[in-house]
Amino acid sequence: MRSKLDSADLGGELWAGPYRLDSLIARGGFGFVARATHAPTGRAAAVKVMHADLFADPTAIPRFEREAAIIFELPHPNVVRVHEVGRLADGRPYFAMELLTGQSLDARLADAGRLAIDEVLGILEPLGGALAAAHARGIVHRDIKPSNVFLAEGRAEGRVVLLDFGVAKLLDNAGPSLTASRATLGTLPFMAPEQVLGQPLDTRADVYALGALAFAMLTGKPPFGDQATAVVRQIHLHARPPRPSERAPVDPALDEPLLRALCRDPAGRYATAPEFVRALRTASSAATSPPNPKRHAALIRPSMAVSVALRADPAALADGDEALLTALETSLPLVSAELTAAGLVLSKETATNLLAVSPTPPDPPFARRVLEACVRAYRRVLAGPLSGQPADLGIVAHVGVLHTSEAGTILPGGLLDVTSWSPAPVRGVVATQQALDRQDLPRSPFPNDPRFFFLER
Template identity: 85%
Template sequence: MDERWAGPYRLESVIARGGFGVVARATHAPTGRAAAVKVMHAELFADPTAIPRFEREAAIVCDLPHPNVVRVHEIGHLSDGRPYFAMELLDGESLDARLAAAGRLPLPETLDILEPLADALAAAHARGIVHRDIKPSNVFLAKNRAEGRVVLLDFGVAKLLDSAGPSLTASRATLGTLPFMAPEQVLGKPLDIRADVYALGALAFAMLTGKPPFGAQATAVVRQIHLHARPPRPSERAPLDPALDEPLLRALCRDPAGRQASAPELVRALRAAGETTKRPRTPGPAASSARPSMAVSALLRAEATALADGDEALLSALEMSLPLVSAELAAAGLVLVEETTTNLLAVSPTPPDPPFARRVLEACVRAYRRVLAGPLSGQPAALGIALHVGALHASEAGTILPGGLLDVAAWSPGPLSGVVATREALLGQDLPRSPCPSDGRFFFLER
């Protein structure tokens, strides 16, 4: 950033950049106290709602004294008129970084994070504030903080219920982060605190399974599926007690009236559901091993124009397709690791011998034919299925860890139509095949 000062704060280095401003590490010159200073982007001057929104974020946090909400020290303006506010400087990591390192979290750790987060949301809701952007990057896990380890950040798109002032969201009604947004928020409809209950449910889902209910990407496909598809059961996405399914799926109910009435109610329901769940060990990097495994990745694609039109027949076809694939793979002996409406990943629980590999290869071809002859028949959509044999990393307790075959982007061929397999997956097989023009590592078995 160009400016070196924000009022009495000497700006030193950029910590983070967001849609509304830059956060810098700073020092309060009169006292030497370290701080984090958020300054609005200069290019937002052209947006008449930007300054009021930025100032409102600071005012909301100032009026929300809670141990699990970041503290604001001071509000001011730069010489060019841009607003800034100074906050406590936090030491630690975001929940986003924690999930990137761990893949997913055990239930006790998840609850330890969700409980203070729900308390902070309850305090905001009691003051008529809906956060509207609950996501891993807006939750901070602080070290050595007396007020509390879990800190809720970024009220930049928060909504004040029953506000007498002018609307600051009329032109950008879908502010938020798609994978964690309630359907009514995606559609720009009026919302209340139950939008945050949905977001907290989606966050809990991501913490426990490793991914949000409908995937982490904000695409047109995900938007339509988010609005129309049923969320998967968490216990189908990760090795979780099925007792956790009901409270999470209730929080993710498309109808706000079907959700828990408050954030603390959701957390209480999760804790009650988990009382009979054995406390799992947190996997550590020193207790991991790698073994050969066969992986199958399936990806559905659809024409963007048809999705944008909200074609109900297409959405229904997409929703029915991958369950057919997963059923064939399960029957062949694979274990489902991840499934959304548009993609799935399954792996073999043991190293694949030639008979096992043959069974899986044939199951993939059979699944592809069933889907094309069934749900996708006549629809503007395509299915690609890819097979590979590589390393699967697991903890001593058997928990599958990130990396290796779970890093699908590192080995998959990308979007395609048909069934393809690598040389490693085809080792010892005499199935008919043809080279894949777009990726020399793969061979078509069906197209």
């Protein structure tokens, strides 16, 4: 990103009213933010200016000024303060805000990976208050995500600051349309399903986003991953969110309030952001600290695991092919039924992936029963739901170890870390050398990797 401003930004000007624009802080689809100095007082500020190439759009100026008005009229300690609003000489609007020092929540997560529950609640509680103030005025933020939350240093009003109301929705006033030009209607990994579909929404869309934010802080990723692809969009709309405790060493007591906030039906969510945060704090008070995986690394037990992955053509998913969606929804239950009948138990399950493990160490007869179930499940799915569909099924079996606590709770690592023992995405049934130990099943070599063998392809 450029650190200096140039004529493309300001048409030759380096001033916005009384503010001298010094350097670039950030650039977005609708405008840029510059570090600035208020000439009369010497006070540092952040100035947001609309992009020059949007000036010809008749809706752009009202939309930009509406963001400034929303923030200006929302005097909450955890919402960024607006000092004043003005126009450049060429007529483009700008608004000057307080200049924050510190780091975004996005940067904090990049550094830490995930956060402890006490820090999560310390961030969620002021955000919940800011959203409650916005909702009381009929404002839905619509873009709650880590990059729009700032962790300020030395700020008297509060460390946590909510930014960017650029795509906010006024419930009691239609206002200028936000669907035109380059305005963004949210960020997919944190959007409520009704928002993804462009349906009418209310303040509970922000409750969903706050739940997704909490999920990301606790586990390191939002519920359906952090990529905004057509495949993720379909998973987001049709899959149940996973339990946080399945993704990271998070106490299972926190699962229920998070999953309620992430309910696909708005009626099933908490009515307000503070209500969700209070429920999460209550659950955290009842929770016990999750075991430390490093401390209990010696507590391991042999097990057999089967990883299953569905992959569909992204273009067909993006088109919303109903037959394909139905096929995907019915394929994994068939595989799951075969694996559980063979003696495995489900450990993780999403719309397109599942992981099943054995509850006891697998002897050769047990392993053979599981491998035969994998082949049988693959044949059933290929001949049934996926017949003629632009989708693939991959099943990989392996024997290794599970990490457990002294109480028997399964911890991350070992067989739960599928990427450490499974090959790249495959079509067919693949077994590792460990899974095939003392088995005489027909097999063929896996290309360029002697650790794996095809049982069916």
